[in-house]
Amino acid sequence: MNPEFYLDNAATTMLLPEALEQALPYLGERFGNPSSLHGLGMEAHRAVKHAREGLARLLDVPPQAIVFTSGGTESDNLALRGVFAAPALAGERLLVSAIEHPAVRETARALAAEGVRVERIPVTRGGVVELARLEKLLAPDVRMVSCMAVNNELGTRQPLADIGRLVKAHAPRAVFHVDAVQAFAKERLAWREARIDLLSLSAHKAHGPKGVGALVRCAPVPLQPWLRGGGQEEGLRSGTENPFGIVAFAEAARQAAARHAAQQGERAAYHARWLEYLAGFPELRLYRSEQATPFVISLAYPPLPGEVILHHLEQEGLLVSTGSACHSLKREPSDVLLAVGLSEQEALSSIRLSFSVFNTLGGLDSVLPAFGRAVEKLRRL
Amino acid sequence: MPEAPPPRIYLDHNATAPLLPVAFERMAAALRELPGNPSSPHAFGQAARAALEAERARLADLLGVSRRELIFTSGGSEANALVLRAVAEEGLPAHVIVSAVEHPSVLRGADWLARHGVAVSHLPVTERGEVQIAALGELIRPETRLVSVMAANNETGVIQPIARVVEEVRRRQGDRPIRVHTDAVQAFGRIPLPLATWGVDGATLAAHKLGGPKGIGALALRLGWQPAPLVLGGKQERGLRAGTESAFLVAGFAAAAGWLHAHAAEIWGRVAALRDRLAEQLGDLEGFFLNGAGAPRLPNTANLGFDGLSAESLLVALDLEGIAVSAGSACSSGAIEPSHVLLAMGLPEPRVRASLRISLGPATQAAEIDRCSEVLRAQVRRLRAGRR
Numbered sequence: 001m002n003p004e005f006y007l008d009n010a011a012t013t014m015l016l017p018e019a020l021e022q023a024l025p026y027l028g029e030r031f032g033n034p035s036s037l038h039g040l041g042m043e044a045h046r047a048v049k050h051a052r053e054g055l056a057r058l059l060d061v062p063p064q065a066i067v068f069t070s071g072g073t074e075s076d077n078l079a080l081r082g083v084f085a086a087p088a089l090a091g092e093r094l095l096v097s098a099i100e101h102p103a104v105r106e107t108a109r110a111l112a113a114e115g116v117r118v119e120r121i122p123v124t125r126g127g128v129v130e131l132a133r134l135e136k137l138l139a140p141d142v143r144m145v146s147c148m149a150v151n152n153e154l155g156t157r158q159p160l161a162d163i164g165r166l167v168k169a170h171a172p173r174a175v176f177h178v179d180a181v182q183a184f185a186k187e188r189l190a191w192r193e194a195r196i197d198l199l200s201l202s203a204h205k206a207h208g209p210k211g212v213g214a215l216v217r218c219a220p221v222p223l224q225p226w227l228r229g230g231g232q233e234e235g236l237r238s239g240t241e242n243p244f245g246i247v248a249f250a251e252a253a254r255q256a257a258a259r260h261a262a263q264q265g266e267r268a269a270y271h272a273r274w275l276e277y278l279a280g281f282p283e284l285r286l287y288r289s290e291q292a293t294p295f296v297i298s299l300a301y302p303p304l305p306g307e308v309i310l311h312h313l314e315q316e317g318l319l320v321s322t323g324s325a326c327h328s329l330k331r332e333p334s335d336v337l338l339a340v341g342l343s344e345q346e347a348l349s350s351i352r353l354s355f356s357v358f359n360t361l362g363g364l365d366s367v368l369p370a371f372g373r374a375v376e377k378l379r380r381l
Numbered sequence: 382m383p384e385a386p387p388p389r390i391y392l393d394h395n396a397t398a399p400l401l402p403v404a405f406e407r408m409a410a411a412l413r414e415l416p417g418n419p420s421s422p423h424a425f426g427q428a429a430r431a432a433l434e435a436e437r438a439r440l441a442d443l444l445g446v447s448r449r450e451l452i453f454t455s456g457g458s459e460a461n462a463l464v465l466r467a468v469a470e471e472g473l474p475a476h477v478i479v480s481a482v483e484h485p486s487v488l489r490g491a492d493w494l495a496r497h498g499v500a501v502s503h504l505p506v507t508e509r510g511e512v513q514i515a516a517l518g519e520l521i522r523p524e525t526r527l528v529s530v531m532a533a534n535n536e537t538g539v540i541q542p543i544a545r546v547v548e549e550v551r552r553r554q555g556d557r558p559i560r561v562h563t564d565a566v567q568a569f570g571r572i573p574l575p576l577a578t579w580g581v582d583g584a585t586l587a588a589h590k591l592g593g594p595k596g597i598g599a600l601a602l603r604l605g606w607q608p609a610p611l612v613l614g615g616k617q618e619r620g621l622r623a624g625t626e627s628a629f630l631v632a633g634f635a636a637a638a639g640w641l642h643a644h645a646a647e648i649w650g651r652v653a654a655l656r657d658r659l660a661e662q663l664g665d666l667e668g669f670f671l672n673g674a675g676a677p678r679l680p681n682t683a684n685l686g687f688d689g690l691s692a693e694s695l696l697v698a699l700d701l702e703g704i705a706v707s708a709g710s711a712c713s714s715g716a717i718e719p720s721h722v723l724l725a726m727g728l729p730e731p732r733v734r735a736s737l738r739i740s741l742g743p744a745t746q747a748a749e750i751d752r753c754s755e756v757l758r759a760q761v762r763r764l765r766a767g768r769r
Contacts, residue, residue, distance in 0.1 A: 028400070029399075032397065038696065038699075040391065040705050070456075070596065074612050077623075102613075102615050103615070103624075105614075202625075211627040211630050212596065226611075229458040229488075238458045240595055245596050319425050
């Protein structure tokens with residue numbers, strides 16, 4: 001398929017050919033287990049080490065800060081479980097934003113069932129954490145605050161620097177966790193400025209392969225492992241490491257960082273041209289936020305359910321999503337969309353367009369007319 | 382970049398196996414053709430979903446379970462962790478029994494349970510490495526919730542009598558059923574795994590030990606057993622394992638397992654003969670021993686050594702000749718610790734430290750085995766001579 005027509009990059013992205021090429025030997029003759037002590041094992045171990053160092057340089061953290069996992073979901077689980085499994089005081093609190101990914105929401109729910117006091121940080125209609133409300137929730141008994149960098153359904157950027165400042169001022173012992181799955185390789189992750197302690201990353205949302213991600217320990221917070229066994233990843237994540245996935249992950253990240261600066265102009269222009277085009281369809285309700293990133297557009301056509309819109313777009317070759325992919329198979333309005341004040345009807349009608357470097361300005365010459373043809377058909381329904 | 386590896390003789394398949402060509406082909410095709418997220422509702426996603434489900438059905442068929450009884454995980458360690466940890470969710474008092482020779486992912490999972498109020502018993506093994514069925518009967522109590530015994534050991538290759546374990550558990554259990562789980566990571570693809578006949582409730586599998594990719598495994602779970610999920614988030618894998626599923630990893634897993642099952646008869650008879658040939662070629666050397674001898678063993682595994690000679694020195698000598706074997710299991714990064722498996726079999730520590738694991742694969746050739754024993758013989762003679 002023409003990658004220009006794939007507008008679901010927040011669900012998953014295409015594997016970068018350079019990343020595949022770099023990692024391919026690890027599906028071939030370099031198949032060793034990085035924990036093995038012989039030459040083949042050492043070779044795999046060096047590849048993982050090299051990838052770890054590369055990723056660490058990009059993130060400006062020491063290599064040992066990176067814990068490779070099976071993906072973003074596991075990273076989020078490890079972050080929350082890992083903090084709350086460390087010796088805790090009774091009644092400690094966990095604050096999570098109202099628009100977190102299910103990996104954080106569901107883990108928080110499980111922790112609540114185990115006695116952790118979990119509270120939601122409300123968000124504005126613009127999809128941004130309400131800083132005043134956060135400040136009120138913060139107190140010395142807060143053990144952890146979890147807030148994503150960029151929301152997967154809305155594309156809104158969170159004011160991480162402000163959040164971090166408030167967290168460290170009012171809950172100095174609290175661990176600040178950021179699910180940066182949607183921001184990674186797209187946005188600059190100024191973790192130091194935002195005083196972030198833990199970052200969750202996923203490879204496949206950033207042109208790496210599925211099945212690999214990382215939890216980055218920007219600060220040496222006490223963390224307990226969630227997967228125990230052979231003691232890999234400095235004891236924080238057991239299980240044979242996946243050199244193919246790890247090497248491809250690091251290479252995809254390296255490529256993204258290399259083109260990051262050059263891409264900024266095109267990303268903004270690409271997004272702006274979409275908005276300009278969509279303005280010609282007054283019946284479409286665009287989700288608007290001052291904190292929008294140029295990677296996601298969320299819109300609704302309230303007379304129709306999102307599935308119908310998706311279907312018509314697909315007939316024109318355009319692949320989009322309704323809500324987030326993790327729960328789009330059941331027809332329930334997205335919690336995230338309700339949290340930012342959409343009505344149930346609006347939420348059920350919402351679709352998400354999400355972009356990557358494979359969506360270019362040049363491609364819009366064919367993508368936008370295809371979108372227009374689909375909307376014309378929807379109007380006649 | 383690391384330089385191209387020299388020609389190698391790889392005899393460490395229990396640590397990880399080279400990707401089978403058929404698995405590589407399927408993965409390459411899936412990476413090209415199935416880039417979608419299987420949870421996405423559009424054609425891209427649904428193509429990945431359809432392929433994923435077809436591969437699941439294929440794997441389930443090989444195991445004789447229904448496809449709804451198979452959930453994918455990131456590997457064997459995660460599948461084992463899920464089974465163990467779920468016991469804690471079922472409330473106290475609770476008791477689990479794990480064999481003393483389990484993989485660290487089971488043993489460390491049991492340690493975690495013990496710290497959370499669950500009573501843990503370790504089922505002893507005989508000097509041949511087989512679990513003691515009589516002891517199992519004595520360990521079972523009314524609050525026993527789980528018994529976990531591996532199908533075959535990663536270090537010795539000793540095959541456990543799972544049918545008898547299940548029989549003993551069923552005979553002793555009260556009104557509340559006791560779950561029987563088997564870590565079949567090393568057994569899958571190498572010996573028949575009649576899960577339904579055995580009557581186990583769960584079995585752990587990993588792709589990369591049988592020539593599939595790293596980063597994927599599975600848990601076969603008898604329908605009706607819904608352990609609490611370990612990794613939470615989206616509703617993938619019947620709600621038992623959150624996280625975006627990977628069509629290309631599953632494709633490689635199913636392809637490797639399918640190929641091995643289709644060729645099992647011709648492969649493993651030949652491999653077992655090679656394994657025995659190695660022991661025969663070394664048997665006349667002073668101080669030779671074979672661990673687990675006398676017990677049924679995987680056709681590809683020999684755990685052996687020479688009294689008074691450290692395994693590490695043999696391993697290094699073999700590695701210099703491009704021959705990869707291991708001492709102990711590959712998971713404990715860095716240091717070689719004395720094997721808990723061999724200690725549990727009652728071997729004295731010097732013999733434990735002298736034990737090498739040599740594990741063959743479907744492509745292992747007679748000439749490779751001959752070369753391995755030649756290098757070992759030379760090294761043993763050299764070390765013995767130096768000692769005198």
